[in-house]
Amino acid sequence: MFFRLVADNFRRRPRQKLLTAAALSLGMAVATAALSVSLDVGDKLAKEFRSLGANLVVTPEADSLPLEIGGVDYRPAQAGAYLPETDLPKIKMVFWHNNIMALAPMLEVEAQVSRGPTATAHRAVLVGTWADHGLPLKDGSAFPTGIAKTNPWWKTEGRWFSDDANECVVGIRFAEENGVKIGDTVNVSADGQNSMTLLATGLLTSGGPEDDAVVVPLGIAQKLAARPGLYRKLYVSALTKPEDDFARRDPKTMNPDELERWSCSPYVSSIAYSIRQALPGSDVRVIRRVADGEGRILTRVRTLLWLVTFAALLAAGLAVGASSAASVIERRSEIGLMKALGAGRATVGFLLAAEQLLLALLGGGAGYALGLLLARFVGSKIFGVPPAPSLLVLGVVLALAAGVTLAGSALPLKRAANYNPAPILRCE
Amino acid sequence: MMERPETRNRRMFWRVIRRMVFANRGRLLVILLALGAGAAVTAALLNLELDARRRITSEFRSFGANVLIVPKPAAAANARADQTFDAAVYDGIPEHNGGDRVEKAALLYGIARASVASFSGNSTARSGEELVIVGYKNYGSDLSDIFGNATVLEAATPTSADHAEVSMEFSKLLEKGKQDTVATEGPAVRPGFAGLTGCLAGEKLARRLGARVGEWLHLQANSVEAYCRIASVRRTGGPEDSQLFLGLEVASRLLEKEGRLSTVAMRVPGNSGSVTGFIEDLEARFITLKVTPVRQFTENEAKLYGKISGVLTATVFLVLLLTALCVMAAMTNIAAERKNDVGLMKAIGGSVRRVLRIFLAEAALLGLAAGLFGAATGMALSIGLGKAVFGVAAEPRLVVYPVSVVLTVMVAILAAYPLRQLANIRPASVFRGEE
Numbered sequence: 097m098f099f100r101l102v103a104d105n106f107r108r109r110p111r112q113k114l115l116t117a118a119a120l121s122l123g124m125a126v127a128t129a130a131l132s133v134s135l136d137v138g139d140k141l142a143k144e145f146r147s148l149g150a151n152l153v154v155t156p157e158a159d160s161l162p163l164e165i166g167g168v169d170y171r172p173a174q175a176g177a178y179l180p181e182t183d184l185p186k187i188k189m190v191f192w193h194n195n196i197m198a199l200a201p202m203l204e205v206e207a208q209v210s211r212g213p214t215a216t217a218h219r220a221v222l223v224g225t226w227a228d229h230g231l232p233l234k235d236g237s238a239f240p241t242g243i244a245k246t247n248p249w250w251k252t253e254g255r256w257f258s259d260d261a262n263e264c265v266v267g268i269r270f271a272e273e274n275g276v277k278i279g280d281t282v283n284v285s286a287d288g289q290n291s292m293t294l295l296a297t298g299l300l301t302s303g304g305p306e307d308d309a310v311v312v313p314l315g316i317a318q319k320l321a322a323r324p325g326l327y328r329k330l331y332v333s334a335l336t337k338p339e340d341d342f343a344r345r346d347p348k349t350m351n352p353d354e355l356e357r358w359s360c361s362p363y364v365s366s367i368a369y370s371i372r373q374a375l376p377g378s379d380v381r382v383i384r385r386v387a388d389g390e391g392r393i394l395t396r397v398r399t400l401l402w403l404v405t406f407a408a409l410l411a412a413g414l415a416v417g418a419s420s421a422a423s424v425i426e427r428r429s430e431i432g433l434m435k436a437l438g439a440g441r442a443t444v445g446f447l448l449a450a451e452q453l454l455l456a457l458l459g460g461g462a463g464y465a466l467g468l469l470l471a472r473f474v475g476s477k478i479f480g481v482p483p484a485p486s487l488l489v490l491g492v493v494l495a496l497a498a499g500v501t502l503a504g505s506a507l508p509l510k511r512a513a514n515y516n517p518a519p520i521l522r523c524e
Numbered sequence: 525m526m527e528r529p530e531t532r533n534r535r536m537f538w539r540v541i542r543r544m545v546f547a548n549r550g551r552l553l554v555i556l557l558a559l560g561a562g563a564a565v566t567a568a569l570l571n572l573e574l575d576a577r578r579r580i581t582s583e584f585r586s587f588g589a590n591v592l593i594v595p596k597p598a599a600a601a602n603a604r605a606d607q608t609f610d611a612a613v614y615d616g617i618p619e620h621n622g623g624d625r626v627e628k629a630a631l632l633y634g635i636a637r638a639s640v641a642s643f644s645g646n647s648t649a650r651s652g653e654e655l656v657i658v659g660y661k662n663y664g665s666d667l668s669d670i671f672g673n674a675t676v677l678e679a680a681t682p683t684s685a686d687h688a689e690v691s692m693e694f695s696k697l698l699e700k701g702k703q704d705t706v707a708t709e710g711p712a713v714r715p716g717f718a719g720l721t722g723c724l725a726g727e728k729l730a731r732r733l734g735a736r737v738g739e740w741l742h743l744q745a746n747s748v749e750a751y752c753r754i755a756s757v758r759r760t761g762g763p764e765d766s767q768l769f770l771g772l773e774v775a776s777r778l779l780e781k782e783g784r785l786s787t788v789a790m791r792v793p794g795n796s797g798s799v800t801g802f803i804e805d806l807e808a809r810f811i812t813l814k815v816t817p818v819r820q821f822t823e824n825e826a827k828l829y830g831k832i833s834g835v836l837t838a839t840v841f842l843v844l845l846l847t848a849l850c851v852m853a854a855m856t857n858i859a860a861e862r863k864n865d866v867g868l869m870k871a872i873g874g875s876v877r878r879v880l881r882i883f884l885a886e887a888a889l890l891g892l893a894a895g896l897f898g899a900a901t902g903m904a905l906s907i908g909l910g911k912a913v914f915g916v917a918a919e920p921r922l923v924v925y926p927v928s929v930v931l932t933v934m935v936a937i938l939a940a941y942p943l944r945q946l947a948n949i950r951p952a953s954v955f956r957g958e959e
Contacts, residue, residue: 119853303819418558
């Protein structure tokens with residue numbers, strides 16, 4: 097009888113039910129779309145922010161003070177300390193290895209550079225690094241990385257050099273001043289010895305001091321500086337979570353529980369900490385300029401989107417609640433009849449609640465599907481990748497739908513339960 | 525006196541509406557709640573969205589300088605550290621770009637030897653560490669506008685007292701009989717002595733020298749010496765960590781480069797187009813110098829801003845659209861139950877147009893009331909929300925208020941529009957309870 101009553105009601109007034117369901121599913125579509133975008137946007141934007149390049153820099157701990165002006169270290173190659181290149185695969189073995197997007201070691205050396213063996217030589221800085229390097233990992237695979245990934249704003253005309261060839265990429269200003277073109281050969285020598293001939297495969301525009309330099313494979317810079325297998329500076333680009341006050345605390349002052357929580361969150365400082373432990377004798381620094389700006393903006397955007405989501409949930413909830421309240425109000429005479437026929441308050445309440453719940457689940461499900469489509473549209477329009485559908489969102493949306501319909505119906509239901517059937521049946 | 529029929533009609537019209545509005549308190553409340561919530565969300569989100577675009581742009585400040593002025597490299601590209609230009613350039617930079625202030629700093633780089641000053645022992649034993657010193661001058665803004673945020677590890681108390689402290693410390697120094705002339709940050713009175721100043725030490729440098737806040741450093745470049753007192757120790761993660769920042773005048777005397785600069789660093793506000801315009805303007809003004817955008821930040825700022833504002837706008841408009849539809853569906857649902865009223869009105873001779881007009885007027889009225897109140901709530905809400913997100917209260921944009929009210933009224937009227945279909949119901953069947 098109970099199910100018959102419910103089914104009958106749906107069959108008898110399809111229009112009304114459809115409208116309530118429409119309000120519900122639209123409301124839930126808002127909730128789904130806003131929730132999916134908010135849940136996803138942090139990670140997506142964090143990836144976008146990696147176009148700012150490296151947010152960590154590793155230098156030798158025992159180093160002397162670098163005499164770095166305008167991005168060029170004026171220390172002679174003999175001064176200061178170095179780090180071994182052979183330790184680098186260890187970085188991809190730290191706890192946060194999946195968050196490490198790219199790394200590039202650097203070794204700068206001052207050299208005499210000339211176009212062809214006969215032209216006059218000019219002093220220039222050679223920047224030794226990896227262009228597109230496969231870093232061999234322990235599991236046998238290679239991790240593709242290099243300067244093009246840590247400094248994505250560097251633009252090359254032509255192509256990057258191969259790491260094991262005698263090739264180089266020439267800074268645009270150096271090239272213009274010395275008439276170097278792609279395909280030319282460039283002679284480099286450090287202190288008159290160790291002369292090498294390199295093929296210029298590309299011209300580099302960085303907007304920085306590298307425009308005056310020549311970028312060469314790391315191995316060549318090591319040979320010229322007579323520092324085989326060593327580098328001076330390592331740039332690391334890592335996906336991080338925006339730092340909060342907790343993240344900025346010194347890990348030495350934390351108790352074990354806090355330390356665990358801290359090192360299990362991908363804060364930039366905890367990634368720096370784990371790299372420091374993987375590379376002995378290193379000093380890992382967070383490039384505040386990049387990391388802080390990223391953190392601040394990400395936190396803001398995320399909070400903003402959560403607010404939008406919350407507002408959407410609120411509006412959807414109220415509208416849906418109003419809609420279900422209306423659908424109860426209009427059924428006063430029906431309720432009166434049921435009570436006149438001897439239905440108790442509990443029976444009436446239960447019947448109507450069951451109806452509303454059924455509606456909530458149907459409407460909520462439809463709304464979830466619609467909202468997901470909208471979120472996909474927004475996601476792929478802006479980031480090129482749609483957000484992954486999340487079961488969590490489905491759960492939240494269905495619970496919300498059930499919650500608001502019941503809450504919306506509760507007050508009129510309570511009043512309906514107290515109706516005196518006689519005046520209602522007399523249409524008073 | 526007889527009233528004219530039109531007046532009577534109008535009075536009747538309003539009377540009907542008044543009765544209809546207040547006939548069912550529960551329904552009235554529900555309608556106002558749904559419409560008001562819609563209006564509040566519309567107003568709050570629109571206001572927040574307008575405000576956020578501006579705020580996000582200003583958040584990019586934390587990336588530091590985005591435009592640099594450096595010397596054009598000489599043909600024989602020797603060490604760039606030695607190249608300088610006239611300090612007058614600094615004053616020739618426009619103060620504003622598109623109404624917002626341009627933060628700028630004049631910088632002079634050089635190499636000096638530094639050691640922690642000890643005023644008790646003899647001064648000849650000093651050797652010191654070679655390091656990069658940066659003379660800087662910037663009005664009204666702190667270094668974070670240029671070098672990004674720094675973690676200040678240690679800082680001395682108020683900087684306004686620095687000058688007095690410097691003189692006081694120096695008189696103590698005099699008492700020890702080491703110097704014979706008083707020189708503060710003013711002109712160097714003695715040849716070979718550049719003066720005294722406060723300085724900011726990078727963390728690496730402070731650790732290397734074993735220096736702490738409040739201690740004096742002795743600086744020596746060629747034959748000139750100077751003293752500086754460490755005001756704070758900072759960590760940025762950049763090359764600044766191993767540099768020493770001190771007053772420009774003392775630094776330029778120390779390096780014997782008075783009136784010269786190595787770099788002017790600027791944070792130019794605005795979108796990429798206006799920054800490019802600013803750069804072109806500067807290039808035309810200083811043809812002997814190179815004005816260069818910091819591409820790492822300028823290019824990405826535009827890109828990131830595009831993404832962020834895209835997400836925000838898309839989400840906000842999606843939410844607004846769906847909220848409107850949702851409110852509309854709820855309202856239609858409520859309106860659909862007015863069959864009896866329509867039946868009665870038609871039975872006592874109301875024309876379809878008049879009946880419809882009554883219902884639309886009622887809807888518009890309710891929309892207006894809910895809109896006026898809801899939008900005001902929403903505006904107030906967005907001010908508080910802006911504070912929660914950006915730490916600064918969102919500026920209320922007046923245009924948002926009427927827009928939200930009009931939207932709400934429109935939603936209410938559109939929601940009542942399906943009543944048109946009720947116009948062709950037959951009163952008799954309604955009263956018999958057939959439909």
